[in-house]
Structures are given as C-alpha cells and as structure tokens.
Amino acid sequence: MAVVRPGRLALCTLVTGMLPLLCAPALAAGFAVGAIQPRATERILQVNGNFDLSLTPKVEEAIGKGIPIQLVFDLRLYRQRPLIWDERIKTWDLRRELSYHALSGQYLVGGVSAVPADRESFTSLNEALTELGTLDTVALSIDQALAADAAYRLDVRVRLDIEALPSLLRPVAYTSRDWNLNSEWTTWKVQR
Template sequence: MTAHTRLSRLSRTLLAAGLAMLASLPAVAQEEGRFDIRSAYTSLNDGVYFLNARVEYRLSEAALAALESGVALTLELQIEVSRRRRFFTDPEVATLRQRYQLQFHALSQRYVVRNRNSGEQASFSTLYAALNAAGRVIDLPIIDAALLESDDRYDVHLRAVLDVRDIPGPLRLLAFWVDDWRLASEWYTWPLRP
C-alpha cells in the first residue's frame, strides 16, 4: 500500500465523518431553538377585531450567544387575514407585522423587550421573563370589521419568526445559511368570528 493510497483512504474517511457531522447539525439546532404558537383567538370590540395570542419562544444556541454578546434580535409576529374561497387561492385582506426587539444589556444584566411598532419597552432580570412577555399578545388591533364583507368567511393566520434582516452584516450572512438561525413557528390558522 503506497502513501498516496493511505492518504486517499484517510481523506475519504475524514470527509465521510465531516459530512455525517454536518448532516446531524440541523436536527440538533431544531431541538434547541423553536417558536410555537400555543393559542390564539380574536375578539370583536367596537367594530375592531383584536388578537390575543400566546407564543412560546425558545432561542437556539447561536441566537442566544449572539444576544448575550450584545446583538439585538428581532422577533416578528406575521398576521394575515384572508377571505375563504372554494376554488381559488385565498386572497389576503390584511397583513400586519408586530415586531419586538430583544436586547441584553451586559452592564445591568437585564433583558429589554421593545415593541418596535409602539416604542414601548420593558426590562426583565431573566431571559425567560423577557421571552414570556414578548410572547403574550393582548388585544392587538388587527382589522376594522367595516373592511370585511358580512357574507364572506375569513381566516386569520399567525406565525412567529426570528427576523434576521436586522442582524449586523457579517452575522446576517451567516444567519441566512445556518439552520440554527431559521427560527419560525408553523402557521396557526383559525376562523375570524365576532
């Protein structure tokens, strides 16, 4: 056996081991970080539909490390109201994005959640409390009832995502390619009722 053959065999073995490790990474990352819509409903009050929801945010190790290194993360709720139709795709009647910025302040050892739509912010001593507050949606106005046809039926769709567009440049590029940064819940759908 020549040195070239041994090197070639070793290279193939190392390549196979490396590929096996890479293949296992997304599965591990998805177990670590996850967003789930636990519950959601709408209520009609004074001619406006309001959203109430409970979202569970679990950050991946990569997102958590970035947060604790001073990178602000944006948690986005994507809300869509669509008309239900039989034979065609459901047209969107309204689309709303509710965005929260999550930051860790190392000096004070506090987590700050800022509603990017309203500017309101709150400070928390633990990450759990901060994520819990961001995941509690109470009476968020989503659509005026006057914009809906009374004879039609509508659905509300809700999804939570980690928006990587606001992450600093080099890290953003990495976030687009690494599954550990692709945190999004499944779409949660229910009928819009008064």
C-alpha cells in the first residue's frame, strides 16, 4: 500500500494549479478582430475598426533584433442573396508594417511602401500594436456601384505575413506555433 506524504500532495496540488498560469502567456498571444464599422456609399467602402494584437515572445524578440513584420488585413465584401450563396463583390488586402529602429529606440508603424518619414513612431511596443491594430476611416474603392436595395456584409481577418519575413526565417516561422498569428474570419453588416 502506497503512502502519500502531505508535503508531496501539497506540492503536486500547487504545481498542477499553477500550470494554467504558466501556460497563459503563450495562450494569450494571438490576433482577434475587435469591432468593425463598415459603411458604404455608392462606390466607396469606409472601414473603421480595431484589432487586438498580441505577439508571442519569439516575434517580439525578432522585432527587437530589427526584423520587421507585416500584417495583412483581409477584407471581403459580399452582396447577400437569399436563395444562393452570397456574391463576392471585392477583396482587399491592406498591409501594414511594424519595425524597430534600434538607434532611436522607437517602434515604427506604417504602410509597407511608406518611407520612414511617413511612419508613426512609438516608444513602447504596446502603443505601436494599438496603432497597428487601428483602422481609422480607411476608404476602399469599389469597382461597381452598390445596389440600393441589397444587403451587404464584410468579412474581416488579420494575419502575420510569413512570406514577408527574411528568407532564412521563413522555414522556422512556417513550422513554429510562435509565428502562427492569425485571427478568425468575422462578419460585419455594411451600413448604408
């Protein structure tokens, strides 16, 4: 008959109880779509919204070492139809970049093709992630006029673009969960 000492039982209980706390930082990292407000005029879709962006320690370390990351905001506009599948009207991929400038100690956020002077700078990573995850009145052109009597929806997600990483880092990023930062697709009704 095995005898369990009270000290070992308490230690096992303590360790088992702390496992979720130790794993929580790894589980907390990831991307999520916050609130999106799409509004359409005849040929323009205006999008306001925010995304909750949380990086893993490996991605934060890479940024701190000067490796920029690109996020892709995927947006798909659909016309809703009652009897058959919804018609895709237009797709947009908005790209934004986060980088770290070691000399100034600043995090830079901006469009992928933006010159450094056109980027916003932040002293902390959290401030930079907040700005990176904010879409403020982004105007997107639509090729065709939207029907006044139709209902439209916008599907949205955000993802880390692994293909934009340096080529030597890509195999590691594809095989590591630390680099798999994607949100789920969310659907939002387009206001007219």
